[in-house]
Amino acid sequence: MPFVKHNVHSPATEEGHREEALASPIAALCSLDAETRWSAARALGGRAKAVPALADALSKEQVPHVQEAIITALMRIGDEASVMVLLPYLRSQDASQRSAVIEALQALPGAVLPFMVSLLGDPDSDVRILATELTRSLPDDDSTRLLCELLQREQHSNVCAAAVDVLAEVGTREALPTLRSCAERFAGTPFLPFAVSVAIARISGTES
Amino acid sequence: MVQSDTISTRSRLRILVVDDSPLVRLYYRNILERAGFEVEQAINGIEAIEKVQTQAFDLVVVDVNMPKMDGFSFLRALRRSAPTVATLPALVITTESSEYDLDDARVAGANFYLIKPVSEVNLLRHAAILTGRQYERVA
């Protein structure tokens, strides 16, 4: 049979830069080689003291998969400091960076909770839209309350649409009056009245 | 194999709707199905790439903001695909307050773009136009 077995350790083709990265990962975050920076970021996951170095690395990183690894490392630390590093990227001009950060934040509902009200009230409508995504992982009473508060004052139809989208999945009957008045406010616009009618159907169709 | 005719000879034209919001996808699906199109869905650019590579479509309607792979990244990957797939017409849907303008959309490989929220009339008008012709590279 052509099958061979040997030690699980990989053959000697192992790249030297991985060892360099593991020996002093914080320094290796600044390496000119992307794979070294990747290994360094991976080695720092969960190390709270590395947050400033990871923040600095993220601000400079251009290579997408290395960005992902730095964001994952921050997610694994998951404390208030790392959330505060990630939040400004919700304003990034780069759509993929915004979505990478939102995914990491979605995995940290407890750490993100103190920031929810401020995010849902952010002057930037794109940030408010992304913030509605973060309410999905909260208990349904909390997300319903936060999203209804948003809907009651929100002028921007795309932000309302994002809130209605989440309510269709997690909303409780408490949301029904707010949803109805939202549809009235935006009557005659293309999408929102439809979205609200679906959300109302989803919520009403659920026995409480 | 997808035929590379300019006008599709399939009896029902197929449109792939790509958006991470189920309400938006449902909204587009209702409009397009009532108009006689067959509609398939995807929630982000990765699923969209998988579907365009395994099924024949006449148009893709794709939102810009999606997790894992945004609309522009999807378009770039689409235009790098095999020739029969790479010429798929693409209608990009963007949000008004984003920085993306018509030039950015065209550079990424869109044929047209629309701003959310999209009206039924606009969606159908652009679907009709775009299923009648193929993508041409903009100089």
Add this chain to the structure above:
Amino acid sequence: MAGLEDEGIGPTHLTQEEVRRVCEFLYRRTGMVFADSRRYYIDRRVAERIAVTQSGSFRSYFAILRSDANHEIEHLVNAFTVNETYFNREEHQLRCMTSDLLGNIVRVKDRTEAIRIWSIPCSTGEEPYSIAMWLMEHWSEVDSYNIEIVASDIDTRALQVGAEGIYSERALMRLSKDVIGRYFEALPGSRYQIHPGLIDSVQFTHANLIDSLDMARYRSFDIIFCRNVLIYFDDSSRRIAAENLYDCLRPGGYICLGHSESMSRISSLFRVCSFSEAIIYQRPEADHGAK
């Protein structure tokens, strides 16, 4: 079923909207689609889960499902799928391996370099042995290369079963009599044991996909079969496992997921490769700079 209702265990029928909520959630989370024609089936399976979890109401159950408490997503999905393991379970991926993947792999390999294939999780071993037998039966160049097959799982009892190589007749249902004759020995009680030579060809190890240190022991694989596990991890674990697997692959190496799984729900690290038999994912080759 009238019985459940009488015992006051929970609702026995879902409303149409409740079914839609579940379907939309499952599609978003796993990519699985359930046609309207399967509506009754969904209704029944969810009602059963409501009873088993003693939720009392759809709302309480749906909260459990969304939070994935006690791996409820996996329990619900398992209620819809046939879960037997057997040899040659996803033949289309095995065919893709021999018709497409291996050709690409050997093109950039030295004859002296081994081709490294990893089955993780390997469960009770049907998958790694299937890979070995398939290569022997279907790959014309099987004797030209050294091939290393590693099989790993977090479940040590499953690993023991794999290392022993004894299976029921049912597990062999996809195999032809010829293949069974070549690689198995019949044992009393309708059981079959893999030939010692083949057992000896597969290296069974204990490994945890989420443990980066553990996974760091595995490098330079050409093909990884990682089926029906990633989709059930939580957000955080999925990211970590995907990065670990990326690191375990050679640049240009391939990773195969389960039939109804997609990287669209897991990670953006890998390139989508559409072959005639299957969609396989690839760690980008070195110097792949395009975004």
